[in-house]
Amino acid sequence: MPAFNHSGWRPPADAWTRRDVMRNGMASFAGLCLLGNVPGTRRPGSKAVTSAALRAQARAPFEPFRRDLPIPPELVPTRRTRNEEFFETTIREGIAEILPGFDTPVYGYDGIYPGPTIRASTGRTTVLTTRNALPFHQNVHLHGGLQAPRDDGHPQDLIVPGGSFAYRYPNDQDASTLWYHDHAHGANSRTIYFGLAGFYLLEDDLERDLELPRGKYDVPLMIQDRAFNRDGSLRYGEDIDLGFLGDTILVNGAVAPRMQVERRLYRLRFLNGSNARDYRLRLGRGRVMTQIGSDGGLLEFPLRRRRFTLSPAERADILIDFRDYRPGTELVLRNELGERSTVAVMRFDVVRGGGSEEARIRRALRPLAPLPRPNAERSWVLSMAGTEWHIGGRAWNPNRIDCRPRLGTSELWQFVNRSQRVHPMHIHGCHFRVVARGSGRVTDDDRGWKDTVRVAPDERVTVQPYITSFPGRYVFHCHALEHATAGMMLQMEVVR
Ligand code: C2O
Ligand code: CU
Ligand code: CU
Numbered sequence: 001m002p003a004f005n006h007s008g009w010r011p012p013a014d015a016w017t018r019r020d021v022m023r024n025g026m027a028s029f030a031g032l033c034l035l036g037n038v039p040g041t042r043r044p045g046s047k048a049v050t051s052a053a054l055r056a057q058a059r060a061p062f063e064p065f066r067r068d069l070p071i072p073p074e075l076v077p078t079r080r081t082r083n084e085e086f087f088e089t090t091i092r093e094g095i096a097e098i099l100p101g102f103d104t105p106v107y108g109y110d111g112i113y114p115g116p117t118i119r120a121s122t123g124r125t126t127v128l129t130t131r132n133a134l135p136f137h138q139n140v141h142l143h144g145g146l147q148a149p150r151d152d153g154h155p156q157d158l159i160v161p162g163g164s165f166a167y168r169y170p171n172d173q174d175a176s177t178l179w180y181h182d183h184a185h186g187a188n189s190r191t192i193y194f195g196l197a198g199f200y201l202l203e204d205d206l207e208r209d210l211e212l213p214r215g216k217y218d219v220p221l222m223i224q225d226r227a228f229n230r231d232g233s234l235r236y237g238e239d240i241d242l243g244f245l246g247d248t249i250l251v252n253g254a255v256a257p258r259m260q261v262e263r264r265l266y267r268l269r270f271l272n273g274s275n276a277r278d279y280r281l282r283l284g285r286g287r288v289m290t291q292i293g294s295d296g297g298l299l300e301f302p303l304r305r306r307r308f309t310l311s312p313a314e315r316a317d318i319l320i321d322f323r324d325y326r327p328g329t330e331l332v333l334r335n336e337l338g339e340r341s342t343v344a345v346m347r348f349d350v351v352r353g354g355g356s357e358e359a360r361i362r363r364a365l366r367p368l369a370p371l372p373r374p375n376a377e378r379s380w381v382l383s384m385a386g387t388e389w390h391i392g393g394r395a396w397n398p399n400r401i402d403c404r405p406r407l408g409t410s411e412l413w414q415f416v417n418r419s420q421r422v423h424p425m426h427i428h429g430c431h432f433r434v435v436a437r438g439s440g441r442v443t444d445d446d447r448g449w450k451d452t453v454r455v456a457p458d459e460r461v462t463v464q465p466y467i468t469s470f471p472g473r474y475v476f477h478c479h480a481l482e483h484a485t486a487g488m489m490l491q492m493e494v495v496r
Helices: 013-024 052-062 188-193 205-209 481-485
Strands: 084-096 104-109 115-121 125-132 141-143 164-169 176-181 197-203 218-226 248-251 258-261 265-272 279-283 289-294 297-305 307-310 315-321 330-335 344-350 374-385 388-391 410-417 423-427 431-437 452-455 460-466 472-478 489-494
Touching (some): 084 115, 115 125, 176 297, 176 315, 197 265, 205 297, 265 307, 307 315, 374 423, 410 423, 410 452, 423 460, 452 460, 472 481
Parallel strands (some): 115 197, 218 265, 258 344
Antiparallel strands (some): 084 104, 125 164, 141 176, 176 197, 218 248, 265 315, 279 307, 279 330, 330 344, 410 460, 423 472, 472 489
16 A cells, blocks of 8 residues: 555455455456456466356356446435535445346445436535445545535545535536546545446536437446456456556446437437546447537537547547437447457447437537636646656645645646656646647647546646636546556645
């Protein structure tokens, strides 16, 4: 365990899986059919099982397109006033059926994986009372949300076992696809892996007026890679350098599922909820998709995309017009950065019907607010030092403030990657625009308001954060969770 794990506790999850691995005494269940293909999960000395019978038996639950896409249930408010909406959730252990016929222990909000979807509206505060029924400290961070430091899930603000906390989200920001997850430092690479992540969909009037697909035509998709033990339990292996890389792709908690789609326009809200894996997604052999939003909400104009890249924590809001396809068409969504078992992400099966379409794709979506001229410039070198990852030559230290931007101003932050790994850099308490990339011009993956940006090996990326949240402390970090665990997180104090 890294020395900077100030709180001194660790979740039992690691022990729990380690015990399973020992009991099984062999390679991962998934490993049976995928031996040797997954750099991040291969372990020196693990014994290969070659029995054809075992292999065949093991393969079935991992075959793609066998299960229908699950949609996480929506959390129902317990109470509502004019200006506030109240929700409650309990973080606890649960059982998920990820592999058909197997019970997989998970950590879940209300025990389910992925967590329930929370819907919220701009202008009305969400109060999320969270009870911690796990035997170790937890908190909740609303990723992409602009909330006060006390409500932001700062790694030092933890809910003790048996305790609870009421997070207040003012929702004073544009409609966007946000997500919530654990942010307990030293724990969350495991707790998120074992299930603690869910969608938070924020709506506003401007977006409603655009007549985008709604209801069952508006689908959140959480993409995550995982590995399994023979008994169907999740297997986690910490790799500080590469980050965790699993050999099985899940969407909303199901192995590369299929989804029946009518001949309609669909809004697909993609989230890369993986610990460390990047995806470059392509539909069929490169069919056109229309991107309408990114991390911070709607883009200015729709963008035609034949592929798009998502690093951990990034979102892409995509429209696909299935009226372009005949019933019976099967369209596979592929990950161009995957190998073998991590290529197939999901499949869309076009079916008859769909009725008449009311949704449409407008020419313009939302004007992007201008940014004030930058008030300061900062440069952050991203590098590895022994078993730590550093930002600007420093590892996480909760007792140190690393910079003090002014509320209401914007700054230029340059991330200089001096390593051979991708770092998805995420800043709390603000949104930013990507203004320059060393490797060339800003790409289509950089459009709109962002909260997480992919910084490729040896690349420099300049972003312009607009500090519009609240005074106080916020963290910024690499969202490759194992990198953050290994120190790749600093904090700023927003000052007046
Ligand atoms: Cu998605 Cu600091 O978090
Ligand atoms: Cu965040
Ligand atoms: Cu990183």
